[in-house]
Amino acid sequence: MLRREEIHGALSAPALESMNFLNEIMSRYPAAISFAPGAPNPSLMTGLDLNHYIERYVEHLETARGLERDAARRLLCEYGPSRGIINDLVSQALHRDYGLDVAATSVVITVGTQEAMFLVLHALFASPADVLAVATPCYVGILGSAKLLNISIVPIPESADGLDLRRLAEAVREVRASGRRIRALYVAPDFANPSGTTMSLEARRELLQLAEREDLIVLEDGAYGFTAEPGFEIVPLKALDVSNRVILLGTFSKVCMPGVRVGFVVADQAVRGADGTEVLLANMLAAAKSMVSVNTSPICQGIVGGMLLEHGVSIAALGETSGKLYRQNLLHLLESLDRELSGVKDVTWNRPKGGFFIRVTLPVPADFELLERSASAFGVLWTPMSLFHLDGSGDNEMRLSCSYLTLGQIEAGVERLGQLVRSVQT
Numbered sequence: 001m002l003r004r005e006e007i008h009g010a011l012s013a014p015a016l017e018s019m020n021f022l023n024e025i026m027s028r029y030p031a032a033i034s035f036a037p038g039a040p041n042p043s044l045m046t047g048l049d050l051n052h053y054i055e056r057y058v059e060h061l062e063t064a065r066g067l068e069r070d071a072a073r074r075l076l077c078e079y080g081p082s083r084g085i086i087n088d089l090v091s092q093a094l095h096r097d098y099g100l101d102v103a104a105t106s107v108v109i110t111v112g113t114q115e116a117m118f119l120v121l122h123a124l125f126a127s128p129a130d131v132l133a134v135a136t137p138c139y140v141g142i143l144g145s146a147k148l149l150n151i152s153i154v155p156i157p158e159s160a161d162g163l164d165l166r167r168l169a170e171a172v173r174e175v176r177a178s179g180r181r182i183r184a185l186y187v188a189p190d191f192a193n194p195s196g197t198t199m200s201l202e203a204r205r206e207l208l209q210l211a212e213r214e215d216l217i218v219l220e221d222g223a224y225g226f227t228a229e230p231g232f233e234i235v236p237l238k239a240l241d242v243s244n245r246v247i248l249l250g251t252f253s254k255v256c257m258p259g260v261r262v263g264f265v266v267a268d269q270a271v272r273g274a275d276g277t278e279v280l281l282a283n284m285l286a287a288a289k290s291m292v293s294v295n296t297s298p299i300c301q302g303i304v305g306g307m308l309l310e311h312g313v314s315i316a317a318l319g320e321t322s323g324k325l326y327r328q329n330l331l332h333l334l335e336s337l338d339r340e341l342s343g344v345k346d347v348t349w350n351r352p353k354g355g356f357f358i359r360v361t362l363p364v365p366a367d368f369e370l371l372e373r374s375a376s377a378f379g380v381l382w383t384p385m386s387l388f389h390l391d392g393s394g395d396n397e398m399r400l401s402c403s404y405l406t407l408g409q410i411e412a413g414v415e416r417l418g419q420l421v422r423s424v425q426t
């Protein structure tokens with residue numbers, strides 16, 4: 001028998017328990033309409049010819065890298081370099097989509113963004129005095145990685161413009177006064193999970209100025225940028241970064257499929273040793289990766305590589321069809337909420353223009369008790385926003401995700417939410 005107190009504390013954290021409880025409720029009410037999962041729409045993954053994409057990538061290896069056919073196919077079946085095999089395609093795509101000039105050697109292909117987060121935090125947070133700043137509410141993936149690595153977190157409230165920069169500047173000073181330092185800030189500037197908030201161009205510039213002034217590293221998570229309406233995209237922080245302090249984290253989970261578990265990190269910063277020698281941060285991350293997952297599945301990289309090649313080596317083009325579907329779903333969710341809940345006292349919601357998520361505020365706590373009632377009496381599920389808040393706020397908020405449902409399910413689900421909300425009206 002093992003003793004709980006001898007197991008790493010991160011594995012007993014209340015957030016993990018809550019997540020288990022959420023999964024458990026979902027499994028008990030399989031027929032409920034669920035606004036909980038932030039997963040890609042099942043229709044986008046139906047009928048995909050995976051062999052075709054692998055074949056496309058193999059052809060690329062033959063023509064672009066001059067490999068014999070058998071050697072090209074074998075490359076996908078063997079162990080591979082820790083840094084990845086589709087780095088050149090990712091580098092080209094980032095150039096095509098955002099004008100980013102990052103060499104393939106600065107890219108590490110990871111097992112989803114999740115591994116990239118773990119590797120980056122592990123590399124950057126060498127001292128217990130280093131603190132990670134995050135927006136609250138915050139994506140659980142980064143919080144979980146930080147907890148596993150015993151990294152202290154300071155929450156920065158979100159503003160309508162993404163992040164309360166005045167509060168961030170204060171936090172930098174406060175942490176410094178306590179003898180520690182904010183080493184890095186994690187931010188998802190496009191349609192954040194869970195709040196749906198987007199940072200304006202102006203706010204992005206201000207954040208980078210602040211980061212430069214206070215010597216912060218910025219971890220930019222670009223998971224939902226592809227859902228922006230064409231012509232209304234805002235450039236990534238990485239493309240505005242003149243002092244090379246942004247590390248870009250990317251994922252193919254949403255534009256392709258989460259089952260491939262392929263993501264990437266762009267870490268083009270030089271790391272200088274005491275003797276003056278320099279190593280690229282990407283090389284250090286790849287070395288660490290070799291001791292975490294050895295390498296990202298080459299077969300899965302082949303699928304993603306083939307998909308990129310089929311779409312002109314552009315992540316934006318790859319995400320065009322799915323981006324359109326998500327915008328349609330989001331609009332339908334907003335219109336359904338307008339129809340069902342407009343004018344209901346003390347019920348409000350934000351209006352993101354992209355991403356998967358909407359934040360709804362109720363006049364009563366949106367807690368697990370209400371969720372249980374919502375599921376059993378009304379057949380509708382959602383996520384309590386308090387799970388994502390680090391400062392004890394968000395009790396009355398729910399996160400609705402539009403990504404996994406059909407238009408009909410969204411409409412029916414919001415009708416059920418309307419019944420729930422009216423049932424708790426005082």
Ligand SMILES: Cc1ncc(COP(=O)(O)O)c(C=O)c1O
Pocket residue numbers: 038111112113114115139141188192193221223250251252253258262263
């Ligand atoms: C903010 C954010 N980043 C990244 C991801 C993707 O993570 P992964 O690439 O590990 O699937 C998600 C998925 O939910 C997310 O919401």
